[in-house]
Amino acid sequence: MMGLLLLASAPALAAGEGAVRYEIDPAHTFPSIEADHMGMSVWRGKFERTRGEIVLDQAAGTGSVDLAIDMASVDFGYGPLNVLLASAPYFGTANHPTATYTGTLATFVDGAPTRVEGALTLRGVTRPVDLEIRSFKCMPHPLVQRDWCGADAHATLDRAAFGITEGADWGFDMAVDLRIQVEAVAGGVPPIPEAIAKQLAAPAFDQALAGRVGADAQGMRRYVLVILKSGPTPVQDPEARKAMFAGHFANMARLSDEGTLALAGPFMQDPDGWRGLFVLAVEDIEEARRLVATDPVVASGEMVAEYHPWYASAATMMIPELHERLQPPAD
Numbered sequence: 321m322m323g324l325l326l327l328a329s330a331p332a333l334a335a336g337e338g339a340v341r342y343e344i345d346p347a348h349t350f351p352s353i354e355a356d357h358m359g360m361s362v363w364r365g366k367f368e369r370t371r372g373e374i375v376l377d378q379a380a381g382t383g384s385v386d387l388a389i390d391m392a393s394v395d396f397g398y399g400p401l402n403v404l405l406a407s408a409p410y411f412g413t414a415n416h417p418t419a420t421y422t423g424t425l426a427t428f429v430d431g432a433p434t435r436v437e438g439a440l441t442l443r444g445v446t447r448p449v450d451l452e453i454r455s456f457k458c459m460p461h462p463l464v465q466r467d468w469c470g471a472d473a474h475a476t477l478d479r480a481a482f483g484i485t486e487g488a489d490w491g492f493d494m495a496v497d498l499r500i501q502v503e504a505v506a507g508g509v510p511p512i513p514e515a516i517a518k519q520l521a522a523p524a525f526d527q528a529l530a531g532r533v534g535a536d537a538q539g540m541r542r543y544v545l546v547i548l549k550s551g552p553t554p555v556q557d558p559e560a561r562k563a564m565f566a567g568h569f570a571n572m573a574r575l576s577d578e579g580t581l582a583l584a585g586p587f588m589q590d591p592d593g594w595r596g597l598f599v600l601a602v603e604d605i606e607e608a609r610r611l612v613a614t615d616p617v618v619a620s621g622e623m624v625a626e627y628h629p630w631y632a633s634a635a636t637m638m639i640p641e642l643h644e645r646l647q648p649p650a651d
Contacts (some may be wrong), residue, residue, distance in 0.1 A: 321552075325456045327356060328471070335587045338378075338605065339375055339380070340377070341373040342375070342505060342506055343373055344387065344502060347369060348371055348470070349500075350366045351501075351596050352366040353497065353499075353502075354499070356495070358492055365397070365405075366394070369385070369390035370389050371389070372385070372386050372388055374502070378428075378434075381428035381433075383433060385421065385424075385425065386421075387420065387421045387502075389419045390418060391411040391416065392411075392417060394406070395410070399644065400644065401642075416442070419440065419441060423436040423438020423439065424449075427619070432541075433449060433471075434452060434453050435453060435645050436453065437450050438450065438451065440482075443483055445483055448467055449477050451474065451475045451500065452474050454474055456470070456471045457469065458620055461510065464510045466507050466579070468504070469504055470502065471500075472501050472502075475497075476497050477498055478494050478495060478619065479491050479495075479496045520550070533634040533638060539634055540632060540634060541637070542629065543600075543601055543629075543631070543636070544599075544608035544628065544631060545597065545599055545628040545629075546597060546608060546632060547594060547625065548618075548623045549594055551621045554622050563616075564616045565617070566618045571614055572598075579637070580602065584599070596623075598612070599630070604629075607626050609625075615638070625628065
């Protein structure tokens with residue numbers, strides 16, 4: 321994922337007599353898209369990282385827009401979809417991490433532009449895209465008293481024109497609505513006041529999440545730590561051994577899907593015969609024994625299990641979910 325650097329703050333620079341440069345405020349600028357899902361629903365996502373500038377001469381009725389959007393920062397509120405959209409058939413962020421939009425402010429009414437005539441470059445393909453500005457306002461910024469402008473712009477584009485045709489055979493509409501909410505400050509975006517920065521940095525308690533992962537008042541929960549060691553009857557037959565481990569991994573996948581297995585992994589060449597561990601989200605050892613008994617490596621005697629009550633962060637329950645976001649999709 322490509323991190324985007326904020327433009328350096330600088331005094332407002334004239335781009336021509338009466339023209340002023342405005343730095344895009346990335347904390348208040350989030351382009352978003354709306355896309356069809358086979359006519360069943362409309363999916364909405366936004367891009368978390370944008371940089372750029374606007375040049376505006378209200379008296380002359382002229383100006384320009386220059387935006388760069390980090391395509392890997394898309395968020396539809398569903399992790400697997402975000403990963404899919406970053407892949408080659410869609411945004412292809414590995415080769416095209418940034419989309420750019422450049423345009424000219426046009427059709428001014430009472431000093432405010434109502435259109436942007438421009439071009440969008442996405443996946444290395446450039447196509448004309450004009451934006452309708454539905455709202456536009458400028459006023460002094462309350463923190464620095466420099467000029468501060470904001471707008472809401474809209475366009476409908478054909479994603480197939482940029483080579484994104486996935487789903488067309490399934491009846492997906494290729495039309496995508498693009499909305500750009502933007503705020504920009506003359507002379508650079510001011511720093512966030514310290515008091516507000518502390519509030520934004522403070523982690524917010526998420527009661528629903530705490531309930532989902534079984535957290536107690538300290539954000540902790542009970543587990544049983546299972547240590548798997550080499551057992552008395554190792555399976556020697558290659559085919560039987562292959563089938564046993566296939567069942568072992570299938571059993572782990574089932575327990576993970578059920579929300580019982582929070583963490584699993586092998587020990588690396590342990591000389592004492594320690595083979596692996598499970599962290600089971602259960603209250604007591606007897607329940608853990610019952611679950612582990614379903615594993616073919618234990619049932620066959622290939623491994624034996626030791627059980628230890630464990631008290632740790634309830635965030636451990638989120639490891640499987642986070643792992644899915646870290647593992648690239650299979651080719």
